[in-house]
Amino acid sequence: MSGNTFGTLFTVTTFGESHGPAIGCVVDGCPPGLELCEADIQLELDRRKPGTSRHVTQRQEPDTVEILSGVYQGKTTGTPIALLIRNQDQRSKDYGNITESFRPGHADFTYWNKYGIRDPRGGGRSSARLTAPVVGAAAIAKKWLKQKFGTEFKGGMTQLGDIAIPTESWAHTSANPFFAPTADQALIARLEDYMDALRKDGDSIGAKIDVVAQNVPVGLGEPIYDKLDAEIAYAMMGINAVKGVEIGAGFRCVAQKGSEHGDELTPEGFLTNNAGGILGGISTGQDITVSIAIKPTSSIRTPRRSVDKDGNPVMVETFGRHDPCVGIRATPIAEAMLALVLMDHVLRHRAQCGDVA
Amino acid sequence: MSGNTFGTLFTVTTFGESHGPAIGCVVDGCPPGLELCEADIQLELDRRKPGTSRHVTQRQEPDTVEILSGVYQGKTTGTPIALLIRNQDQRSKDYGNITESFRPGHADFTYWNKYGIRDPRGGGRSSARLTAPVVGAAAIAKKWLKQKFGTEFKGGMTQLGDIAIPTESWAHTSANPFFAPTADQALIARLEDYMDALRKDGDSIGAKIDVVAQNVPVGLGEPIYDKLDAEIAYAMMGINAVKGVEIGAGFRCVAQKGSEHGDELTPEGFLTNNAGGILGGISTGQDITVSIAIKPTSSIRTPRRSVDKDGNPVMVETFGRHDPCVGIRATPIAEAMLALVLMDHVLRHRAQCGDVA
């Protein structure tokens, strides 16, 4: 109940801190018989890892994963799958100046007040580095869902600061350093310039990310509290720096009339998808569409007013290596969270209602 | 795991359907020694109950609550508190025409596909009527939090369709039928006219609700998956008809720079509250501020295309009694969910870290 386990039937229990010896997780509840090797997991970890462009943190972590258990002769056995990633490029001295004071907008303040002790090296447990084990665990879920239902996860950045990015095709996201779903090179150049200027200023910026699950079976979700959308909201808001979550029409529904919002049905299927693939908390079989708002990184070089742990006023500047826009690397993380929610709900559905159609 | 229990340490397990004999809940984990009587709970139920103005459903339900257990000589004993509300004004015949077909935008379709059976009377389990037991349970949490920390919950409607409603004071919300936080009578009249026209049209409309928790202790929230904001998002997105959730700056953070978003600290406290009272998933002690988007009611008189359960095309009009804007009665529900989340996290904090400061 200390909040380090994600999921109820397909569970991921993570451990580790940004600058500790290792990070990792234990994945429990995986169906037996799935073919699985480290390369399956590495593939997803590589999409998230730091240091892949000048626009993200320059910390060099290969994030090489080792499977410690749960796989025998290349197949899952139904027992827990432990994943281990050794940290390699810690530079804890960069954090010397914030061990005693609190970065505005950062978890420094709250960890200190909650626990009376905190590991300040690289943000400790509150670091976005801890999304790596989750992305690893989700690689297992993605593989199983793909084989079972053909489910696929797509996503990308649809806004950076006040620059809107149109969603032309998810296929474009791997061709630029922003996971931008566009082939518009002028727009990509504009994003590059924006980020370069921002980095020079020692500032950071917010972003909006959209993710989609395709080929989702109908019937997933447990009303009335573990609704599929409620669990997605929980998963997404739990990602570092997220401040808003929308399903389907999201906040646009405020100004919609019922005659416009409600997706009409024909024998050929739904005519629209304002629902974002979920009605009454249960999947409709349409694409599940989610948007999230990601706040600007709190660790910036710009000096800001704060207090130290004794309550005295200080000015705080953060050195160390940071993503100036945490949104840039957020796409594989958001996909991972969505995959984990769906995987969990497939198992939950099977428990009460038998196998998923 | 079938999703009918809310919370982990202060749990609310609800039961009932819109037109069944009764609805209710079992509240478990309440600290012993709290003075509690039915009037404490009735007070909150009366804020939510139907039939209080012409703008909401005309179903007449007094929602009279009976405490069946857990209280001895006027005090909670630490054992489960069961709340029972008998349904009184069912008119199931009004639903005859939708027992075999699916309302666009409604859970009809998904319940049928998930369970292979559904209770169509008044929406069965998927009805917003099921928020009553939760509001009742939250009355207990509110009373305890008020006594222990002085915590208070406020909220109101801040947008109806495309009519924005400025938040002047939460005190105004009890003086109009919309929970609008304004004393602007011209604006209230405009809302009344809007709703009257809508009702005549047989249509429905979305709304935006803001809720705030004041006097919240610092340190609540369990990183890294049961973050306070993640749990609030789960609670809010789980309310019927909610499609979006924001904490603090919400989607505004997308266009914010770090130097603007991060709330500076002085020895006197935070200077701003873009965080919405939560950093790293843990409460800062500031007000917790939440916004939610509520979609328009799916049960409308306007005829719409749909299919029946055999997949044949039909036109669906909904009779029965419905709220043309479910957002109108949503304020006490959103307050209730926020109160339940905070109550749960106080107990979770005490478990690991000892009593809350």
Place this chain on the structure above:
Amino acid sequence: MSGNTFGTLFTVTTFGESHGPAIGCVVDGCPPGLELCEADIQLELDRRKPGTSRHVTQRQEPDTVEILSGVYQGKTTGTPIALLIRNQDQRSKDYGNITESFRPGHADFTYWNKYGIRDPRGGGRSSARLTAPVVGAAAIAKKWLKQKFGTEFKGGMTQLGDIAIPTESWAHTSANPFFAPTADQALIARLEDYMDALRKDGDSIGAKIDVVAQNVPVGLGEPIYDKLDAEIAYAMMGINAVKGVEIGAGFRCVAQKGSEHGDELTPEGFLTNNAGGILGGISTGQDITVSIAIKPTSSIRTPRRSVDKDGNPVMVETFGRHDPCVGIRATPIAEAMLALVLMDHVLRHRAQCGDVA
């Protein structure tokens, strides 16, 4: 986490106190489509109810059950099933003398010390009366398991004080007031005489109960902590007054050699059942056999030394109406707990491994 919910996927959340207005439970996770009516549940409640012979408490409770939710047109819908039983024959004045002092061997002392408040009327929440809702809930599980796998539950008293009762046939248990699995009328008469003498003495006595589940599917149980035998031990030790639990050979295995204890297998099946139907925490498909030790009732008329809540020495005699041997009515309760454990594990198995063979 306050311990009032039994099970993980098929959950039973109970409420109520011995002398409160009502007792009951919410059953969540029941598969949809099961035919269910109140008579199905009443049948099992009647096997457990008080007042059926002179050897048990004379409190007159019809234990009439009302289904409040979760059933539509005679079938379960997959939503929570609430069961309500109104208390009718409370006589709280009989407990006047123990409101301030603690019965030796009773939960009076610990409830007071844990919660700082207790409902002393009839033992409050700690009363064995609270097994009624569980027996009701288990009736649903039994019906489903019977239909799905042909699973049946049998049990009876195999020892009363120092009188051993041979297990001739479970069919005999309904023909005598002790659930004794024997047709030996001389032995039954001896049990009657023993109980009559005990009642005259104002004393109480322990008993041993055996229960068996037949036609259990192979593969139920979740290693390595929610083993089927671990969960059975938890369920049985949680019944009021139980002090010991054995599976299969139980304590006899201490003196057994491996060459004797390990049940040999042939193509026709196992040759013996020292395992009690469980190996490595997973069901083998053999009968599951369980024995439990039930202590003598702590509420006796014999005066005993104790203290009051201020720590002063007192002599305690208990009036009120009590079972002189709580073991007599324990058979349907132990069957119920076993049924709930198996039901839960069928659902758990389905979640991870798909449908049960």
Place this chain on the structure above:
Amino acid sequence: MSGNTFGTLFTVTTFGESHGPAIGCVVDGCPPGLELCEADIQLELDRRKPGTSRHVTQRQEPDTVEILSGVYQGKTTGTPIALLIRNQDQRSKDYGNITESFRPGHADFTYWNKYGIRDPRGGGRSSARLTAPVVGAAAIAKKWLKQKFGTEFKGGMTQLGDIAIPTESWAHTSANPFFAPTADQALIARLEDYMDALRKDGDSIGAKIDVVAQNVPVGLGEPIYDKLDAEIAYAMMGINAVKGVEIGAGFRCVAQKGSEHGDELTPEGFLTNNAGGILGGISTGQDITVSIAIKPTSSIRTPRRSVDKDGNPVMVETFGRHDPCVGIRATPIAEAMLALVLMDHVLRHRAQCGDVA
């Protein structure tokens, strides 16, 4: 819910197989601020490790533990504590003959039937080797409970086959290879001879273990399903090879009268302890006393009838290295399980009722 996590608030999630690369666990919910280093944990692991006498398995495993997270500057931070133990002395070829057939009395049969796949090397996940991470986790709980309440855990073997071992003093258990609580050297010699003969015969034997928790706070345990004794029964029955559990008087209570069994109270405390320190599922503050029955090892050299995975009859003899009496090394394991249950219930008590007196 796949059963690889022990506990609800102080949780231990284990992973690993007997012959995989590593075993370990993630401990979540540990209060912050506890001084902790690897030596604290190694101490308990060394009490359990194999190869320490000729009477136990000769597998050589140093069981060296590495703390991967959750500790900063020698103190726990409140974040998950991951423990890693690399396996070193696997000899999987010894198991060649049982990869296709099932040892009588072993989990081989049920794992195969449940999962359709199993890791046969050293018993895979079902091996008692998996008790090592739990013993490691419990070292943390023991340290915290000792500091907070002075709680201590003692235990030893009280019967080996049909040789009863009197409990003279727990201090003697470290002076002989059996954890026997006696200084009677003739008796120790008899145990040695018995084991030597057994080993020569290629057979195995059962044992009885008693464990005690001293200086336990009053008020631990959550009625009515997570009673302290129910949770202890669950914990103990979940240990490999356990077939019976008793609390306090255990099965002796069957023949006891209420006037004998109920422990009388005086202002100086309880006069007896038939309850084993638990009444109504809640600790009384007395010693908690538990006995467990451990079956003989199923892996024996004596040839036995069985079937292979296609159902054909085979004779099975087990080579590999095995404990001829798993009871010999069970004492630290049983202590560990008891410590974990108490730790968990301290946190649960704090959540609802505030700090423990």
